[in-house]
Amino acid sequence: GEDVEQSLFLSVREGDSSVINCTYTDSSSTYLYWYKQEPGAGLQLLTYIFSNMDMKQDQRLTVLLNKKDKHLSLRIADTQTGDSAIYFCAESIFGGSQGNLIFGKGTKLSVKP
Amino acid sequence: DTGVSQNPRHKITKRGQNVTFRCDPISEHNRLYWYRQTLGQGPEFLTYFQNEAQLEKSRLLSDRFSAERPKGSFSTLEIQRTEQGDSAMYLCASREGGEQYFGPGTRLTVT
Numbered sequence: 064g065e066d067v068e069q070s071l072f073l074s075v076r077e078g079d080s081s082v083i084n085c086t087y088t089d090s091s092s093t094y095l096y097w098y099k100q101e102p103g104a105g106l107q108l109l110t111y112i113f114s115n116m117d118m119k120q121d122q123r124l125t126v127l128l129n130k131k132d133k134h135l136s137l138r139i140a141d142t143q144t145g146d147s148a149i150y151f152c153a154e155s156i157f158g159g160s161q162g163n164l165i166f167g168k169g170t171k172l173s174v175k176p
Numbered sequence: 177d178t179g180v181s182q183n184p185r186h187k188i189t190k191r192g193q194n195v196t197f198r199c200d201p202i203s204e205h206n207r208l209y210w211y212r213q214t215l216g217q218g219p220e221f222l223t224y225f226q227n228e229a230q231l232e233k234s235r236l237l238s239d240r241f242s243a244e245r246p247k248g249s250f251s252t253l254e255i256q257r258t259e260q261g262d263s264a265m266y267l268c269a270s271r272e273g274g275e276q277y278f279g280p281g282t283r284l285t286v287t
Contacts, residue, residue: 067218094274105180105267106219106278113274151218155276162271163209163232166218 067167069152074173081139083170085152088133092154095128096164097137100149109137109150139172147174178202180279182268188285189258196254197282201270208251209276210243212236213265225251258286 066088075081087095093114098106112119112126112135119126125138139146149171153164181200189195201208206227211219222241224232227248237243240258245251255262265281 096276098278103283105182105280106269108275108277111274153218155274162207162276163221163224164211164219164269164276165221168216168218 067152067154067165069150069167069170071168072171072173074175075142077142077144077174077176079142081137081142081146081172081174083137083139083150083152083172085135085137085167086133087135087152087154087165089154089156089165090130090133091156094155095126095135096151096153096155097124097126097135098151098153098166100151100169106151142172142174144174144176147172180268180270180277182266182279182282184282185280186283186285188287191258191260191286193258194254194256195258195284196252197266197268197284199251199253199268199279200249201251201268202272202277203249205270205272205277206248207271208245209269209271210251210253211267211269211278213267213281214263219267222253255284258284260286262286 069085096111097109123140127136149169151169152167208225210222213219225245240256243253263286267281269278
């Protein structure tokens with residue numbers, strides 16, 4: 064079956080690195096995503112990685128993918144108070160006609176000054 | 177603004193009433209998705225359009241829900257005879273290649 068799991072909370076100090084972890088179950092996932100959601104807002108696409116990649120870096124964000132263990136992580140360097148939000152991991156099986164996303168429950172990141 | 181837009185942003189309705197939401201996707205995207213998000217959960221897939229064709233419906237989409245995308249551009253989601261359990265954020269997304277972008281959502285409250 065399809066399932067995405069994340070820890071629910073993470074608290075860090077401003078300036079530290081944050082690492083948010085995610086596990087997924089569907090080995091046929093082709094894209095894996097990280098979204099950010101602030102209170103009352105929609106989802107902001109932060110980054111995504113294609114399943115044939117191990118790592119992707121985009122400014123302060125680093126995504127690591129371990130396909131063998133079905134483990135995805137998001138590292139935020141130099142975390143700022145503005146990074147406080149809920150971060151969702153999602154997988155997609157992009158083949159055929161669908162491509163809808165399957166989300167975890169989200170990790171609430173709290174950044175303390 | 178060339179992102180995904182949704183209207184209205186908030187809707188309060190009495191139980192039993194019908195409501196309709198609108199989504200305008202990014203103009204060149206032919207894939208459009210509706211999701212529902214309840215408090216403390218991630219979004220859950222409801223339905224998917226490729227151009228004007230509705231190609232997939234989740235089991236979450238009961239008979240009281242209907243979605244259309246008549247000209248392959250904007251889409252509407254209608255809920256008939258609303259129930260309190262329909263209270264949620266309804267999110268629309270459009271996709272091109274690997275990138276799926278979400279609108280701001282419509283928050284529905286059924287009283």
